[in-house]
Amino acid sequence: xxxRLIVDVHTHNGPWPFPGRYAGGDISLNLALxxxxxxxxxxxxxxxxIVNDMEAGNAELADILSRHHNLRxxxxxxxxxxxxxxxxxxxxxxxxxxxxxxxxxxxxxTPIASPRIAPLIAEVAAxxxxxxxxxxxxxxxxxxxxxxxxHPALPIVVGxxxxxxxxxxIIAAQRLPNLYLEYCFSHPVRGRIEESVAALNGRQVLFGSxxxxxxxxxxLAAYDAAPMTxxxxxxxxxxxxxxxxxxxxxxxx
Amino acid sequence: MIVDIDTxxxxxxxxxxxxxxxxxxxxLAANGIARALVYFRGAVxxxxxxxxxTTLAACRAHTALVPVAVVDPRVWRVxxxxxxxxxxxxxxxxxxxxxxxxxxxxxxxxxxxxxVAETGRPALIDVVGPGHAAQAAxxxxxxxxxxxxxxxxxxxxxxxxxxxxxSPHVYLEADRVCLxxxxxxxxxxxxxxxxxxxSYAPAYEPAPTLTIVGKAGVSDEAKRxxxxxxAARLFRLPVLVxxxxxx
Numbered sequence: 001x002x003x004r005l006i007v008d009v010h011t012h013n014g015p016w017p018f019p020g021r022y023a024g025g026d027i028s029l030n031l032a033l034x035x036x037x038x039x040x041x042x043x044x045x046x047x048x049x050i051v052n053d054m055e056a057g058n059a060e061l062a063d064i065l066s067r068h069h070n071l072r073x074x075x076x077x078x079x080x081x082x083x084x085x086x087x088x089x090x091x092x093x094x095x096x097x098x099x100x101x102x103x104x105x106x107x108x109x110t111p112i113a114s115p116r117i118a119p120l121i122a123e124v125a126a127x128x129x130x131x132x133x134x135x136x137x138x139x140x141x142x143x144x145x146x147x148x149x150x151h152p153a154l155p156i157v158v159g160x161x162x163x164x165x166x167x168x169x170i171i172a173a174q175r176l177p178n179l180y181l182e183y184c185f186s187h188p189v190r191g192r193i194e195e196s197v198a199a200l201n202g203r204q205v206l207f208g209s210x211x212x213x214x215x216x217x218x219x220l221a222a223y224d225a226a227p228m229t230x231x232x233x234x235x236x237x238x239x240x241x242x243x244x245x246x247x248x249x250x251x252x253x
Numbered sequence: 254m255i256v257d258i259d260t261x262x263x264x265x266x267x268x269x270x271x272x273x274x275x276x277x278x279x280x281l282a283a284n285g286i287a288r289a290l291v292y293f294r295g296a297v298x299x300x301x302x303x304x305x306x307t308t309l310a311a312c313r314a315h316t317a318l319v320p321v322a323v324v325d326p327r328v329w330r331v332x333x334x335x336x337x338x339x340x341x342x343x344x345x346x347x348x349x350x351x352x353x354x355x356x357x358x359x360x361x362x363x364x365x366x367x368x369v370a371e372t373g374r375p376a377l378i379d380v381v382g383p384g385h386a387a388q389a390a391x392x393x394x395x396x397x398x399x400x401x402x403x404x405x406x407x408x409x410x411x412x413x414x415x416x417x418x419x420s421p422h423v424y425l426e427a428d429r430v431c432l433x434x435x436x437x438x439x440x441x442x443x444x445x446x447x448x449x450x451x452s453y454a455p456a457y458e459p460a461p462t463l464t465i466v467g468k469a470g471v472s473d474e475a476k477r478x479x480x481x482x483x484a485a486r487l488f489r490l491p492v493l494v495x496x497x498x499x500x
Contacts, residue, residue: 016432018407018408018410018411018432019407019410019411019414019432019435019438019439019442020407020432020433020434020435020438021433021434021437021438022433022434029433033433167269186406186407186429186431187429187457188429188457188458188460188461188462189270189456189457189458190270190280190454190455190456190457190458191270191271211433212433213407213432214431214432214433215431215432215433215434215435215465217461217464217465217468218430218431218461218462218464218465219431219461220464221458221460221461221463221464221465222458222460222461224460225458225460225461
């Protein structure tokens with residue numbers, strides 16, 4: 001048994017065009033980084049599905065998820081392609097590996113406040129699986145908070161904790177129990193993790209790393225540097241995610 | 254000895270974090286950082302002359318801090334002040350175009366860099382966008398000047414690596430080292446001798462990059478150089494002697 005349980009709710013599979021060592025985007029890199037950092041389970045979205053080809057990426061990841069017990073997945077959907085996205089949601093509704101949905105407004109160049117987003121979020125909400133959405137800036141946080149209020153049964157994970165709007169995101173999460181915050185980011189802003197944990201008493205805060213774009217050791221160090229109680233840390237690093245995504249405990253040991 | 258080449262203190266009107274001098278000192282101590290190159294943010298945002306004086310005063314009061322003078326090329330003939338700041342003890346000159354709204358292609362920058370070269374001290378230039386690393390290197394071309402490219406983003410890291418690979422006078426800040434295998438790649442391309450740890454404390458948490466350097470697949474000597482050895486040499490920092498008598 002590892003010293004502690006870690007569930008990473010924000011990871012990707014696929015190559016990146018930056019000067020890291022990405023093993024050609026092979027899933028072996030995800031697994032190696034997880035081993036190095038003691039991450040028991042990670043929830044993955046396909047980089048290809050986000051940056052290029054939604055259907056091909058989701059299909060590739062479906063195959064990978066079927067072969068690895070310590071991986072789960074987000075079906076990637078695109079607000080510019082509502083009908084195709086709904087087909088993707090339905091195609092993988094019964095796939096045991098796909099336990100959430102991912103929207104990336106930046107790559108699809110569709111702000112969260114865009115009229116294209118609302119019908120897609122309604123479709124996601126109707127299917128009941130948690131939504132992870134890349135969120136940067138105060139306008140995005142406010143727009144997302146409006147959706148969280150409109151769909152109180154839909155758990156929404158605020159990707160990157162809202163970026164530079166991390167404080168408005170914490171305030172929104174205090175009044176909206178279906179908003180969750182995770183803090184993967186290349187800019188390790190000091191204080192935001194501890195402030196969110198304190199404001200939310202360790203609930204609604206999750207661990208995310210953006211692996212394999214980033215080495216999870218980088219974000220893990222930021223979480224480790226944030227003061228919190230042992231109980232809060234246990235919740236943030238794993239238990240909140242286990243409850244939110246209804247992960248059976250034996251699967252993550 | 255860990256040396257952080259990228260720290261500051263003082264507020265920013267668009268940022269809410271506590272970036273006071275006291276907080277900076279606490280963050281440095283908490284992370285085992287013995288020396289930090291520092292500037293006062295008022296020198297960037299408000300008044301260069303007064304701000305650099307504030308930096309020097311803070312460094313006189315706290316031996317862990319080493320003064321860096323901010324140079325603002327929007328100020329006509331700013332280069333005339335550079336020898337004076339060098340004489341006052343500033344070990345390097347910092348250029349932050351994204352906060353001040355000037356171009357890396359400007360003649361003012363070239364004149365200022367020429368004046369910095371005359372002092373024998375390095376220039377530290379933020380290169381936050383596409384093309385910036387090449388522009389900064391071009392502005393320093395032909396000068397006898399050590400140029401440290403700062404505030405590198407993973408998005409434009411390849412551009413900075415290319416400039417450093419092409420010029421032995423170009424150094425890179427090792428900050429936000431977040432990509433898998435990034436430090437190993439930087440050492441392979443540039444050599445450990447031209448990489449310098451920086452954190453942007455107190456706004457950012459130093460621990461993530463310190464953790465990555467600690468676990469990187471490079472030699473212990475390379476880690477020692479990156480975390481402080483190179484900075485001590487490049488900025489001619491006096492060796493601090495600990496209470497146990499060791500450096």
